[in-house]
Amino acid sequence: MKPTHPVLDVLLNRKSVRAYEGEISQEVKDAIIAATLRAPTAGNMMLYSVIEIADQSVKERLVETCDNQPFIAKAPWVLLFLADYQRWYDYFITAGVEALCEERGAPMRTPQEGDLFLACCDALIAAQTAVIAAESLGVGSCYIGDIMENYEVHREMFRLPRYVFPIAMVCFGHPTEQQRAREMTTRFDRKFIVFEGQYRHLHAEEFEEMYREQQERLFEGREALKGARNVGQFMYLRKFGADFTLEMTRSVRAILKAWVTG
Numbered sequence: 328m329k330p331t332h333p334v335l336d337v338l339l340n341r342k343s344v345r346a347y348e349g350e351i352s353q354e355v356k357d358a359i360i361a362a363t364l365r366a367p368t369a370g371n372m373m374l375y376s377v378i379e380i381a382d383q384s385v386k387e388r389l390v391e392t393c394d395n396q397p398f399i400a401k402a403p404w405v406l407l408f409l410a411d412y413q414r415w416y417d418y419f420i421t422a423g424v425e426a427l428c429e430e431r432g433a434p435m436r437t438p439q440e441g442d443l444f445l446a447c448c449d450a451l452i453a454a455q456t457a458v459i460a461a462e463s464l465g466v467g468s469c470y471i472g473d474i475m476e477n478y479e480v481h482r483e484m485f486r487l488p489r490y491v492f493p494i495a496m497v498c499f500g501h502p503t504e505q506q507r508a509r510e511m512t513t514r515f516d517r518k519f520i521v522f523e524g525q526y527r528h529l530h531a532e533e534f535e536e537m538y539r540e541q542q543e544r545l546f547e548g549r550e551a552l553k554g555a556r557n558v559g560q561f562m563y564l565r566k567f568g569a570d571f572t573l574e575m576t577r578s579v580r581a582i583l584k585a586w587v588t589g
């Protein structure tokens with residue numbers, strides 16, 4: 328028998344919500360935050376921080392700095408999830424770790440790439456926990472990956488110190504009727520995603536099958552669409568090769584440089 332559970336229903340019916348109505352009560356926000364703080368966290372260190380963004384002018388600035396997405400300004404609640412080693416580093420300093428290392432004859436190390444990735448895991452797991460907690464209370468949400476762009480601007484806006492990486496932002500709000508009615512997005516068949524034992528490259532026929540539905544829906548029988556002849560070319564031009572992706576790479580490099588070499 329197929330297992331069923333209300334939590335599974337929430338997971339299987341979630342979709343991103345980009346148009347909101349009303350406000351979110353403080354009780355609901357508090358419940359979402361309480362669930363978020365129970366997310367698994369590496370070494371129970373909570374290598375993340377969350378910034379609640381309430382200021383309307385800040386949301387409006389984020390519309391521009393996150394690739395011109397106007398719905399950000401209309402979201403009643405916006406949370407910025409930061410991978411954060413600064414708090415632990417500050418504590419190490421406060422706790423006399425420098426002197427301890429000196430006694431032991433080994434220099435105190437600073438947060439490096441591995442620490443950053445672990446903190447990103449923590450921050451993203453916390454973010455997704457918030458998304459699901461919200462969903463369970465009827466509050467929709469949408470990630471904004473573009474928060475990784477324009478590092479220098481976001482660093483100023485949120486006073487981000489060296490060992491803090493803005494890895495995800497999430498807009499929250501009750502979905503409008505139109506959003507509730509909107510069809511769910513599709514997903515690739517599990518056989519293309521879930522492998523047994525080891526990684527497997529897909530071959531051309533499998534890609535054909537994997538993208539067939541998307542190809543038919545997007546192209547509707549046309550030979551070409553916006554200069555592309557298939558989904559691969561379309562997505563390359565629209566996402567992978569687009570200006571915002573290039574800006575994200577530039578910005579992430581700047582964050583990495585600040586984190587690793589100062």
Ligand SMILES: Cc1cc2nc3c(=O)[nH]c(=O)nc-3n(C[C@H](O)[C@H](O)[C@H](O)COP(=O)(O)O)c2cc1C
Nearest residue numbers: 341342343344345396469470471472473495511512
């Ligand atoms: C890391 C990440 C970044 C995303 N960034 C954006 C974004 O900047 N703007 C947006 O409208 N949606 C964004 N999304 C939402 C995705 O577009 C959405 O999850 C995807 O299209 C699947 O749709 P669904 O969530 O409704 O199933 C992001 C999702 C993730 C996981």
